Amino acid sequence: MDKFSVLLFSGLTNGSVYGLVGLSLSLIYGANRVINFAQGEFVMIGTMSAILFMATYNLSLPVALVLTLGVVLAMALALEFAVYLPLRRRGAPPLTIMIGTMAFAITTMGLALLVWGPNQLSVPNILPMEPMTVGPLITNWQQLAIIGAFVAFLGLTWFILYRTSFGLAIRATGVDPKVALLMGIRSDRIVRFAFLFSATVSGLAGVLIGPLLGGQISIGVALTVKGFMAAILGGLGSPFAAAAGGLAIGVAEAMIAGYGNSLYAEPIIFLIILMILFVRPYGLLGDFEAARR
């Protein structure tokens, strides 16, 4: 078993999770310049709903998945209609809306506390978790599914952005919202799509990582923070840069833990991100956004 490839694979697994959250964050940011502090809560609700529908109510997998998706989408609409739209209508700047999403995150956690209680719960797995050997690696289906979901959502995002006319409209809004509006692009639709699509990505990520991370109502914050760091490191402006940032953090973490000091891996990662921002203020792949300003 080759150590380097195991570390790389582990880094890619963790990085896929951070990347999925970073991708979701970046999609919303691209549409309306708002950082969604509640992004990790979508993951949490995805995980917890999976417990509710699959374990508590014992529903079949497809039904449970549809219902989970329904819960997450309803939550996205709640965020849009109860927080984003009222604040936007008043002309509040993006940072204020960010505080609004934080209020939404706290509210979501408060609701989840009432439904699921404070304890860590075990999450039913939808794929087999038995170890299996693939080349130099030992892994399981659940883990592979996380990486698979990452690749799939990345591909889907690429397809929507670059192969559909709707995607063209999204990109146009990302480049210059005002001109896009003048061109007859309805930015409200794009924003709604961004909320719903990123909620789907995060919610499904929650269903997949639940069996590995366990379900607890406060896991959202840690994931939001990792997603932020991913997006900032790669560059907030592009979903692909944000996803790459997630992979970079995951791999760096694994390498530091494997070859260096695992205890200080996390502070070291934050230090590295800080250093990179000193040199490249818009993230590693952020030229696009730097140019736009």
Added chain:
Amino acid sequence: MRSMFRNGNLAIVLIVVAALILPALLSSGYQLRMVSIIWVFALLAMGFNLLYGITGQISMAQQAFFAIGAYGFAMLQARLGWSPFAALPAAVLIVAGVAAVIGLPLLRLRTHYLAMATLAFSLMMVGLTNRWVEFTGGSAGIQIPTITMGDWSMSRAGLYYTLVIVAAIGLVIHNFIISGHLGRAMQAVRDDETGAESLGVNVTAVKLRVFVLAAVYAAVGGIGFGLVSRQVNPSFGEFPVIVSLLTIAVVGGLGTRFGPVIGAIVVVLAPQALARFGELETLIYGLCLGVFLIFLPNGLSGVMERWGTRLFRSRPPARQPVAKNVVEGGAR
């Protein structure tokens, strides 16, 4: 009379007098503790208000400076045997130095990037305080002795009065800066950096000064908090503190003169009042925060200002009140 009220001098005098009389009306040390913590958070929030509310630079490192101040104060005493009177200014200087060093490169970043970079800094600091057990005492933290000098030792009430006086001085400086030359330069930086630059404002210098000043406010608050809690632990620098800080900003009113004090009163007392709701507490907290944000964009101090204006409705204010702020973005 009215101009005095608007300039806030009268209000500061009233606040201080009320604060000084307050202990006579309080029945218990628990209540004294709570009002002491209000001043601690008010100090922390004043710095944040200058930085974000007036200058438009969001920092999520305020709680880190809060913690570094308290740790510095505790460790200089516990590890080096310094007297509290030497440890206090030294701790504040340390924080100012750290803020200047990280501020210079960081302040090139804007909005979300600045927020996240400062957040990375705080997470790194918290990570270190938790991990480096030999140096920081780990999760149990470090005890902070009561301030003593000879036979005299500072009582709870003495600590409270000291905090009131420090906070009042902080508030005077805070308000003085807002209405002075620097304050206008800060608002210019907030509203349009390029514009401010072309008018001769040294944008980098203004940002850095405010960043360091805000860190100093946080450090003084942190030291006060350490004295009130009699100890410092990693939770001083953790997420709940920044959540409280943002809540104070929203509830009190960003960019206003008295928002930090009003917000601090609400944020410190609300969890105590909500305790009886048990499991519902978190939900109610989140909902209230959202309601404030959406329906009271200028926070409670905006509401009070409106009442004040109604009360003295003789003519429109001579100068636009400072409350035209970031939250509003001009849509008043």
Added chain:
Amino acid sequence: MTRTGKGLLRTGGLALAMTALMAGTALSKDAIRICSIDDRSGAAADTGNESYRGLKMAVEAANAAGGINGHMIEMIEYDGKTDPQLSASFAARCAEDDNALLIIGGNPAGPAAAVMPIAGEYDIPFFMLSAGTDNLTDNPAPWLFRFGPRNAQDAIAYAQLLDQQGFKKVALIYNTLPFGLDSATVARKYLAEHGISVVAEEGYDIAATDLSPQVLNLKASDAEAVLVFPYPADGARVLKTLDQLQVGKPVVVSRSALLKTLREIAGPASDGILIPNTVDTGRADVQAFFQAYEQAYGEETQPTLYPVIGYDAGMVALQVMARPDVMAAIEGGDIQAARTALRDGVLAQGTFKGLQGKETASYSFADDKRHGSPDQDWFIFTTVANGGADLVPPDLSKFVPAH
């Protein structure tokens, strides 16, 4: 005021009067107030809820039996939310506003350490529960009594066991939360005292889904056993990764593995691990306690130490209250005198039998020893069987170095 409004008011008044009347008959004497500050939400909620319930059982049993010397016990409850500052504020509230006789609570180190100075300041006894950080009781605080074991005692127990079974080299893996970091610190110290060297050491972030880098390093080391200091869900991940990467070394996991969540998530990967516990399920009184616990809260539970610690702390408080000198002070009406009498009562009696530890062991407190659990005969190792479902006594003959 509308008619309905008046009606409501009248009904309300009537209800109030009736409550007062009933209270008057039931409470022929003033109730004794005790304060519970436990973490019933937040990161340490599992342990906080369990110890709170244990304490509640002790109090309810006393009240059902007519109270202590005719005084009912009134329990004032606060949820500290695993937030040190909030817990400290509640402690001040207990002391000043609620006029409580004592404070019982404190599971994780943070909140417990924050309550301590407040208790000292207001001169109110503080019965600390499972907070394990050693230095909390290193400098005896006049008002503090700790009921749970110290991390050092867990570490002594592991070190003794490993030593006795012939292990010389071990590896540590822990989460980077305070619990994991603290446990690792003391483990290093006591393992060294027993001549066992730590040959590999890994920390991990609880939000990481894949722990193979850390586990791989453990596997590559020449450690003969692995010690794990996790929270429940991440502990399960460690066990699964150990299993998946076929590390094949004996595993000892800290107390958190007693909680159902860990074993449920880890499933078969948790079978055979050793866990230190201070609850001896062989004792009849312990079995009776857990039966009563399951009946009272209507859910199946595993014999962990948390409810037992809460219950024991409550029982000690009740026992000491019943002492004539303490009761006289309580009835004297001066709350400060009563608190002092309670503290002195605990010290005067010194030793207490509880449900923790082996049958022969007991808590002992003294003026310079505020940590009640003894080092010997306190820990019982237990193991997991049947795919994570059951906690059973271990077969130690199999727990030996591989070569």
